[in-house]
Amino acid sequence: MLAGIDAATSNSGTSEDVEGYCWDPEKQSASTSTSPSCWSPQVKITEDEYEKFTETGVPPALNASLVAAAKTSNHFCVNPQGTYFYTLSSNSYCAAGDSDIPEDEWRRRQAEASEKQATTPQSIEVAYCWDPDREIAYRRPDATSCIGTDRKVTEAQFPELEAREEAHRAAATPSPAPAASAAQEKPKAASPAPANPTLAEKPVEPGPAVAALEKPQQLDLDGLAYRGNGSGFFISAEGHVLTNIMWSRVAQCLGP
Incomplete structure (x- = not known):
C-alpha cells in the first residue's frame, strides 16, 4: 500500500x-x-x-x-x-x-x-466422509471436503456409518475353522513297509556290510549316523535316507 x-x-x-x-x-x-x-x-x-x-x-x-x-x-x-x-x-x-x-x-x-x-476457544473444522465403494468412514480434520468422489456426511450420520464399516469388515474376515475333537479324528493307517528290491536287483558280495541289511544297526557314513530300520533303509538323525540299493554299493566298496 x-x-x-x-x-x-x-x-x-x-x-x-x-x-x-x-x-x-x-x-x-x-x-x-x-x-x-x-x-x-x-x-x-x-x-x-x-x-x-x-x-x-x-x-x-x-x-x-x-x-x-x-x-x-x-x-x-x-x-x-x-x-x-x-x-x-x-x-x-x-x-x-x-x-x-x-x-x-x-x-x-x-x-x-x-x-x-x-x-476465545479455537474451533477446528472437521469433514466427515464416507467411501461407498470400500464402505469406509473417515474424518478429515481442518478440511472442508472429502477425498475424490467420497460423500461428505454430517457429524450425526457418522457413528452409524462407522458401525456399518465395522460390520462390513467383520463379514469380510473368514471365521477360523473349529478344532476337531479327539473322538472325531480317525486313526491314520500305518504306511506299508517299503519293498526291498536291492538283493534281487543287484547281488552283493558277502561281507560285514551285507549283514547290515538284515537287522537294524548303526552306520557312520560321511559323518552322518545312519540307523537301519530292519526293512532295508538307513535313516540318519538329520533326516537323510540311504536306501538298500545305495547301501549295496557302499558294501561293495567296503568289501568282505
Whole structure:
C-alpha cells in the first residue's frame, strides 16, 4: 500500500482521504498520506509546508536529525482483519491492503488481539466422509471436503456409518475353522513297509556290510549316523535316507 501520491505528478486523494502530508528528502518530493504517519524515509510535514511546495517549489525546512531518524525507522504493519501483525525495515513497504500504523498503536492493537485469541476457544473444522465403494468412514480434520468422489456426511450420520464399516469388515474376515475333537479324528493307517528290491536287483558280495541289511544297526557314513530300520533303509538323525540299493554299493566298496 502506498502512503501517498507524489504531488509533483498527480494527487488523486480527496480531502476526506488525506490524513497527513509527507516529504521525501531523497526524491525532494511531497505527497499526501492516507494515514497519520509517513513511510520511511519520508518525514511528516504540515499542510502549509505541503501547499507551499506545490505552489512555489520551495522545499520545507527540515531538522537534519528528524530526517536521519526517518531513514532508520521501521514500518509497523497490520492486516485489515487485525489478526496479523508484522514489522518491516525502512526500505520495505507493508503488503497491499495492510495498514502502516504508528508503533504505539501497533503494540496496543497487537496486545488486544493476543488477549482475545487466548480467551476465545479455537474451533477446528472437521469433514466427515464416507467411501461407498470400500464402505469406509473417515474424518478429515481442518478440511472442508472429502477425498475424490467420497460423500461428505454430517457429524450425526457418522457413528452409524462407522458401525456399518465395522460390520462390513467383520463379514469380510473368514471365521477360523473349529478344532476337531479327539473322538472325531480317525486313526491314520500305518504306511506299508517299503519293498526291498536291492538283493534281487543287484547281488552283493558277502561281507560285514551285507549283514547290515538284515537287522537294524548303526552306520557312520560321511559323518552322518545312519540307523537301519530292519526293512532295508538307513535313516540318519538329520533326516537323510540311504536306501538298500545305495547301501549295496557302499558294501561293495567296503568289501568282505
